Amino acid sequence: MEGFSWKLFLLSCLFAAEGSAQDFGQTQFICTSVPKDVDLCTAAMQNSGPAEDLKTTIIQLRETVLQQKETIVNQKETIKELTSKLSRCESQSLPAAAGPGGRRPGGKNTMGDVSRGTADTLAQLGQTLQTLKQRLENLEQYSRGNNSAQANSLKDLLQSKIDHMEKQVLSRVNIEESKPGHRNESDQRNRVETTLSSLHDRISDLEKGKETRPADRFQLTFPLRTNYMYAKAKTTLPEMYSFSVCLWLKSSTTPGLGTPFSYAVPGQANELVLIEWGNNPMEFLINDKVATLPFSIRDGKWHHLCITWTIRDGIWEAFQDGVKQGHGENLAPYHPIKADGVLVLGQEQDSLGGGFDATQAYVGELAHLNIWNRKLSATEIANLANCNSKVLVGNVFSWTESNIEMFGGATKWTFEPCSSIN
Structure with missing residues (x-):
């Protein structure tokens, strides 16, 4: 078969093998030789009968290759992003920059430095606050009825959730007001604290009744x-x-x-x-x-x-x-x-x-x-x-x-x- 392309010959024969990775139904694959200098698609279009099957196979093969290329590109981007995040995590956890006892030389102990990204912490907190707000609405509906036992039970559970979430967030978002570059994080933290205080006040009002509760209790x-x-x-x-x-x-x-x-x-x-x-x-x-x-x-x-x-x-x-x-x-x-x-x-x-x-x-x-x-x-x-x-x-x-x-x-x-x- 000198002077003819072996490329298409091998590929078409490969698809005819048993156990092919691509299922093309009842299609029959034929190994056909094509002159070396002739374009494969042109040769396929000039033939009749079995050549039509060859044309379909080539088109499907090209689509498969393009899909695989796209998948590979997406996977590379994902790997790149994960590698970048891993590098940031490793750089934050490295102890080399810390002095004796794990504290940075000359640093003031604020009993709660940020141990992970503030943006990630606040994003997670935002989702939690939305859940708490929804449950608070349910609590308020219960409190308007006569089922005080259910209202108190839900209130206690909500209070526990808020306390737990509050401790986690405050321990991670303890930012010095005087530090440069943290103004946005400080503003976000203030908004979070305002929301927390509002939730606590509303639950307290439900619990004791603002109209009848003594002002010192x-x-x-x-x-x-x-x-x-x-x-x-x-x-x-x-x-x-x-x-x-x-x-x-x-x-x-x-x-x-x-x-x-x-x-x-x-x-x-x-x-x-x-x-x-x-x-x-x-x-x-x-x-x-x-x-x-x-x-x-x-x-x-x-x-x-x-x-x-x-x-x-x-x-x-x-x-x-x-x-x-x-x-x-x-x-x-x-x-x-x-x-x-x-x-x-x-x-x-x-x-x-x-x-x-x-x-x-x-x-x-x-x-x-x-x-x-x-x-x-x-x-x-x-x-x-x-x-x-x-x-x-x-x-x-x-x-x-x-x-x-x-x-x-x-x-x-x-x-x-x-x-x-x-």
Whole structure:
């Protein structure tokens, strides 16, 4: 067969073999020789009878080859994309850039650096929020009816889902506001936190009924150590020559609960601070002077704490669950508590209203913070701890929803003081 093309001969014979990869029904394949210099399609079109089958075979073969080429191109693009994503993941997880203990040299510990792409995290959160919103609509429909048991069950499940999702997102999207290049991520995070707060508020309204619920029956929850989650009093404190501060706390975080509250004034960030930092005992600061408090509350249960102070000789007393646990003197004696400051819950202030450090943030639940500009008696404090007093509230700061605004994902839930003790 010298001078003839073996190419078509071999291909047409190959398709005739048993077990061919392409099923062409009852078509019969014939091996036909074609002169070397003649175009295959032209030769096929000039023949009659079996040549028509050959023409069909060639066209189908070309289509198959084109499809395979397209598949290969798509697979290459997919492999390229996956390789790029794998490279990014590996570069984010490499420990070489970290210093001792896994922290970057000179980096500030924010207790929750981003461990994966913020865009991916927010996209996943968006889907979750849509699901939660739909379930919240169902909850609201249940609450309008008479089946309160089903409504409460659905509410509890939704609350659990939100808490779990919130912890995951906040731990991954803890972005320093001052870092360059993260403004878009920060804006997205703020929108997420606003949505979360809105969901919590709506569920709280369903749970307790805003029209009949007392204004002080709520608690604040700070689920994670961050440098942006906090609450702030809308009013300031007056100048005081004595005071009493009482509150309920529930936490089991170690090491250290963090800072339940801090009061800063111009020129003095530590005018009044309650803090338990690291492995140190709980301390109370007045004008940067320190008193060590004999409290032991890191057991995950609610505890009522009260601290009293008078300017003369700086005498202080500390009460836990209505019982006096310690006292002392010479704590900032003859230093009046200054007015016109900022009262923050959940963070320690290094500057007026800011300068938060995540390592000093409070983690846990907080309720019924009240402040008086006088020293409460032991009987009054015992009545507060045992819920025997119905009208005793702070006269310079009282625990009501209208007095507090929340930021950064801090959440609000129903709280009944003594019935919540466990």
